[in-house]
Amino acid sequence: MRFGRIATPEGMTFAVIDDEGTTAKAIAGTPFTEPEYTGKEWPLADVRLLAPMLPSKxxxxxxxxxxxxxxxxxxxxxxxxxxxxxxxxxxxxxxxxxxxxxxxxxxxxxxxxxxxxxxxxxxxxxxxxxxxxxxxxxxxxxxxxxxxxxxxxxxxxxxxxxxxxxxxxxxxxxxxxxxxxxxxxxxxxxxxxxxxxxxxxxxxxxxxxxxxxxxxxxxxxxxxxxxxxxxxxxxxxxxxxxxxxxxxxxxxxxxxxxxxxxx
Amino acid sequence: MRFGRIATPEGMTFAVIDDEGTTAKAIAGTPFTEPEYTGKEWPLADVRLLAPMLPSKxxxxxxxxxxxxxxxxxxxxxxxxxxxxxxxxxxxxxxxxxxxxxxxxxxxxxxxxxxxxxxxxxxxxxxxxxxxxxxxxxxxxxxxxxxxxxxxxxxxxxxxxxxxxxxxxxxxxxxxxxxxxxxxxxxxxxxxxxxxxxxxxxxxxxxxxxxxxxxxxxxxxxxxxxxxxxxxxxxxxxxxxxxxxxxxxxxxxxxxxxxxxxx
CATH class of the missing domain: 3.90.850.10 (Fumarylacetoacetase-like, C-terminal domain)
Incomplete structure (x- = not known):
């Protein structure tokens, strides 16, 4: 599964990206657990991919x-x-x-x-x-x-x-x-x-x-x-x-x- | 002013430490703003001083x-x-x-x-x-x-x-x-x-x-x-x-x- 972090018109969120790299489905939590989908999704072309993680180190x-x-x-x-x-x-x-x-x-x-x-x-x-x-x-x-x-x-x-x-x-x-x-x-x-x-x-x-x-x-x-x-x-x-x-x-x-x- | 971070029986909190190093007065926020006291205080001897900050780097x-x-x-x-x-x-x-x-x-x-x-x-x-x-x-x-x-x-x-x-x-x-x-x-x-x-x-x-x-x-x-x-x-x-x-x-x-x- 591919977890990304995206900037959307509604703010930043973690998302699951499909294998074709075409769609981002927002999740409620973080990539550390099984995804809980919020129901919102965007064509990947309509959002901006951010660094997928802000690491502590x-x-x-x-x-x-x-x-x-x-x-x-x-x-x-x-x-x-x-x-x-x-x-x-x-x-x-x-x-x-x-x-x-x-x-x-x-x-x-x-x-x-x-x-x-x-x-x-x-x-x-x-x-x-x-x-x-x-x-x-x-x-x-x-x-x-x-x-x-x-x-x-x-x-x-x-x-x-x-x-x-x-x-x-x-x-x-x-x-x-x-x-x-x-x-x-x-x-x-x-x-x-x-x-x-x-x-x-x-x-x-x-x-x-x-x-x-x-x-x-x-x-x-x-x-x-x-x-x-x-x-x-x-x-x-x-x-x-x-x-x-x-x-x-x-x-x-x-x-x-x-x-x-x-x- | 001296800002510390303390472990108390009620949990961890930032606190203002008096100049004599005897008392810790809990604050609601962080050391980055003027202190808003919660009203709770402890003798410093009764709490444990933690690292005063968890830095991002x-x-x-x-x-x-x-x-x-x-x-x-x-x-x-x-x-x-x-x-x-x-x-x-x-x-x-x-x-x-x-x-x-x-x-x-x-x-x-x-x-x-x-x-x-x-x-x-x-x-x-x-x-x-x-x-x-x-x-x-x-x-x-x-x-x-x-x-x-x-x-x-x-x-x-x-x-x-x-x-x-x-x-x-x-x-x-x-x-x-x-x-x-x-x-x-x-x-x-x-x-x-x-x-x-x-x-x-x-x-x-x-x-x-x-x-x-x-x-x-x-x-x-x-x-x-x-x-x-x-x-x-x-x-x-x-x-x-x-x-x-x-x-x-x-x-x-x-x-x-x-x-x-x-x-």
């Missing part, structure tokens, strides 16, 4: 694809194992909302990633139990100013600027429809009217798999419902400039598209 | 005291300027709640700091206007596993483990009672029954002052009411082990004391 794993480690850090993954970082909730935006680049954030790159949305409060989860605490999957773009990232050392600013966390378009709760050991992840960049596929990888390139990521994080942090886990970016990240459009695509979820503007 | 500035940079990073502050990092809200605990150290978090140190609590949503604040967006000041202990910090490179895990962000005891809103260019910060460690003052510094050692910190952060991040800004730790940080007690003291606010336990 966004926990991300860096350096989780060996090919991306090599391209960004110029070192092998053996010498630079995966590491945790946090993106602030204020960076989260929804589909079609603009990534806004301030003047001081130079060399801003996209990073298309699969994201997990936590479904229940949890701590010390074993890898094999990860699905029991995850409500669904969505797409995240871990936007990063490469220059700030290396100048600061810590990545919070480079990856935490307002609008640097596009999330969506919705939360797919049917985990069984995915083979998480073999899920394609792509990112298509449109620059000067020309669209190129820059990222064309697969979750089979992950160093830590989804269960290992949840075990690793929850050994330290309690996760709460709605918290978002960014599972790492594969190779192919590249610079975006104002005027561009970036679309991250994961089959079975859909695509997350963002225009790029000057802040 | 905790933004911290690292390497903001030259003497601390030298002791931890073995380099001069000129070569390692201040940097931003985030602590997850789930790390926040209140006064007298235990810092719980898991086995894998070795060389865990305290870092006594002044914290700012944001009062209104803000972005692109000029340094000279910082007081207009700050509701008050409190104390934070930026607990850090030095070993994880350097092994991971990113500090999120080393500084974000559950219980690694003691906050309190309350929010002091009278900013005019402080000379922020000359405010003492101390930390007293009790080990094996012997108490030693380990940190004995002053805000005059800050590299970026409070206004510069707010300007720096809000150039990138929108801050929301309740967000907590950790303003950096002076020299004197040292290891804590289970059985110890750590107390951070800032005159004009009070002291924040935490027992240390094995998780």
């Amino acid at each position: 966004v926990v991300a794993i860096g350096r989780n694809y060996a090919d991306h480690v090599a391209e960004v850090f110029k070192q092998s993954a053996e010498h630079l194992p995966p590491t945790l970082f946090l993106k602030p909730p204020t960076a989260v935006i929804g589909p079609e909302a603009a990534i806004k680049i301030p003047e001081f954030a130079t060399k801003v790159e996209f990073e298309g990633e699969m994201a997990l949305v936590i479904g229940s409060p949890c701590k010390n989860v074993k890898a094999e139990d990860w699905k029991s605490v995850v409500r669904g999957v969505t797409i995240v773009n871990d936007v990063s100013s490469r220059d700030l990232q290396f100048a600061d050392g810590q990545w919070a600013r480079a990856k935490g600027i307002d609008t640097f966390c596009p999330l969506g378009p919705w939360i797919e709760t049917d985990l069984e429809k995915f083979d998480f050991t073999n899920t394609p992840i792509k990112a298509h960049l449109t620059h000067d009217g020309v669209t190129e596929t820059k990222q064309d990888s697969n979750s089979n390139q992950m160093i830590m798999n989804l269960g290992e990521i949840i075990e690793f994080i929850t050994a330290s942090f309690t996760l709460l419902p709605g918290d978002v886990i960014c599972t790492g970016s594969p190779a192919g990240t590249a610079e975006m400039v104002p005027g561009d459009r970036i679309e991250v695509e994961i089959p079975g979820i859909g695509s997350l598209s963002s225009p790029v503007e000057r802040a | 905790v933004v911290a500035i690292g390497r903001n005291y030259a003497d601390h940079v030298a002791e931890v990073f073995k380099q001069s502050a000129e070569h390692l300027p201040p940097t931003l990092f985030l602590k997850p809200p789930t790390a926040v605990i209140g006064p007298e709640a235990a810092i719980k150290i898991p086995e894998f978090a070795t060389k865990v140190e305290f870092e006594g700091e002044m914290a700012l609590v944001i009062g209104s949503p803000c972005k692109n604040v000029k340094a000279e206007d910082w007081k207009s967006v700050v509701r008050g000041v409190t104390i934070v202990n930026d607990v850090s596993s030095r070993d994880l910090q350097f092994a991971d490179g990113q500090w999120a895990r080393a500084k974000g483990i559950d219980t690694f962000c003691p906050l309190g005891p309350w929010i002091e809103t009278d900013l005019e009672k402080f000379d922020f260019t000359n405010t003492p910060i101390k930390a007293h460690l009790t080990h094996d029954g012997v108490t030693e003052t380990k940190q004995d510094s002053n805000s005059n050692q800050m590299i970026m002052n409070l206004g510069e910190i707010i300007e720096f952060i809000t150039a990138s991040f929108t801050l929301l009411p309740g967000d907590v800004i950790c303003t950096g730790s002076p020299a004197g940080t040292a290891e804590m082990v289970p059985g110890d007690r750590i107390e951070v003291e800032i005159p004009g606010i009070g002291s924040l004391s935490s027992p240390v336990e094995r998780a």
